[in-house]
Amino acid sequence: MHVFRPLIVVLALAGTILIVRNFIVPSDFGVHESGYMYGWYRKSNEGEWKAVKVKYQGKEYCQDCHAESDQQVRSSRHNLIECENCHGPALEHPSNPAKLAIDRGRELCLRCHTHLAYPTSKRSEISGIDAESHNPGGDCVGCHNPHQASKPH
Amino acid sequence: MTRRDFFKHTLKGLGGIVLAQGLGEIFRPVAGQASLKPVRWVFLVDTYKCIGCGFCVKACKLENEIPFEANVSRTWVERYVVTKERKVFADTPKEARNGFTTGKVDLGMGRYRDIKNNEIEKAFFVPKLCNQCDKPPCVQVCPVGATYKTGDGITLVDREWCIGCGYCIMACPYGMRFIHPVIHVAEKCNFCYHRITQGKKPACVLACPVSARRIGNLKDAVDPVSKVILTQRVETHKGEYGTKPQVYYIGLSVEVR
Structure with a gap:
């Protein structure tokens, strides 16, 4: 009988690990589209990356309020440069930040x-x-x- | 029930199930297919157009919150100067986050080389970013499943799951990965996944004044970038590693490593 005791301990340990794992590993963790080699991950992380805040808004975001400057730049050779390259990322300007730090x-x-x-x-x-x-x-x-x-x- | 009847009924039943499934495959609702529009994000870099202004690096660092003064970046621009004596000088001072504002090539350790205009045979700039490989070795080596390839071809890092062991940094043949100086987990370019999935251009593409950097969908036959990749002569970095990189270059030169 004594030889089976370590076996019981090992089985109990394995069981505990499996139970704990069940709680720690999220249910969406597993093999997804790209297969086992490249697609073994927590699915909800994709959504977390998609939710990152956009900081650079692009010219179209500026031109309604800053029509005069927009027209000036449009008729010059600097037309190809984005406003935000020099004025910094717009974020949620004008609400946040109210003023952009111009370089x-x-x-x-x-x-x-x-x-x-x-x-x-x-x-x-x-x-x-x-x-x-x-x-x-x-x-x-x-x-x-x-x-x-x-x-x- | 006789044995013969039993087999008859079983066969009819099985046949019905198989037929129903087959019809479901053939007559799938069109709306369902539209939502599954295939996407494979790819990048196209034209090294003839690049002027080395470094606005891409600046925009990338600000958009993706990589501390500006830290000497790590998701993207950078390299300069190659080849002299008439066939000597190659290459540098990327501070990842070119402030552009190339001097003709002196940074040799490292505070040494600079001033190359005179009449010595130069050819010189050009090469923007570098993650190749979003079809077979990414950085993903294979991750011991915890913290990095992975999405269905649309982008390799992402799960910041919650990453333990910061650094295997992926060793595995990437392009040196694209680094440890984020603030979060202390693996960090890499993801083509601005938050922007492209909203229909916006990546920050570097937006900031580029000369359209040297472009993004496209290789599975879209009418996409202008896929058209260039499929119909013109393009090259990728280090194809010999078998990683199937998906950043295509126009005008890549043998000096570029």
């Missing part, structure tokens, strides 16, 4: 307008400056209007 820094303009003469890249075709000799340290917006992207005013 007016020289570094922002230099992202595109540092001249890099790279053959086989479109970068070389953008009108650019040598940042070390062109008014070093100065703010671009002092002379150039980013909404009208043309010659300095």
Whole structure:
């Protein structure tokens, strides 16, 4: 009889693990569309990812209230740039936040307008400056209007 | 009941069940099919168009709440400069979150290389992001089922389930994964799953001023991106690993690793 005692202990342990597992592992955890190798997961996590808050809203979100600025940019070469690239993500503006933090820094303009003469890249075709000799340290917006992207005013 | 009658009734009954099921398969309501519109998200990158402004990286970090100053990112842009002497210089200063604002190539350890314009044979930018592989090795190695491939082809990480062991980071041949500096679980690009499932573009695609980054549905025959992938000459990264990556590149060069 004594030889069966450890067996009973092991069986009890296995049983406990199975019962506990039943409570810990959610019912939607299992094999889904992509099969056992790639699709073994908690299904409700897909919904959690879909519920992440959208922060970048796109131009269409801005143009109704900021029609004047929208028209200005539209007629300039900066038309291809999203408002939020410089003005920051809109989130739920104007309710939250009421004001957006605009990046007016020289570094922002230099992202595109540092001249890099790279053959086989479109970068070389953008009108650019040598940042070390062109008014070093100065703010671009002092002379150039980013909404009208043309010659300095 | 005779044995003969028993077999007759059984056969009739079975036949009826099989027929009913078969008809159900054939005459499925059309509305049900429409809701199951097949989707396979894919990405198309045109390296000729990329200007290295890094707005994609900035938008990605803000949209997906990756601390801006942390040196990790779901996407980044690499610069390759090949000299006339066939030397290759490549860098991605701070994942290019502030773009490429100098011609000096970052060699690491605080060293820079100023390459003169007349030395350059070719130079270009290569945006990198998760390849959402058809056979993702990062998913295979996960010991707890915290990372998985959805029905529409996106590899996601379950932040509740991830134990942060880092096996997936080792398994990804593209170095796409990292530990989130705040949440301390595995983190990766998911094509902005919250945006694409709502019909919006991923943040990087929206922010790109030159349309170098595009997203599409490979199972949609009229999708403009699938059309390019199916009819033009495109290339993927590290096909030799057999991961079947789904980020397609136009103008990929041999220097790109």
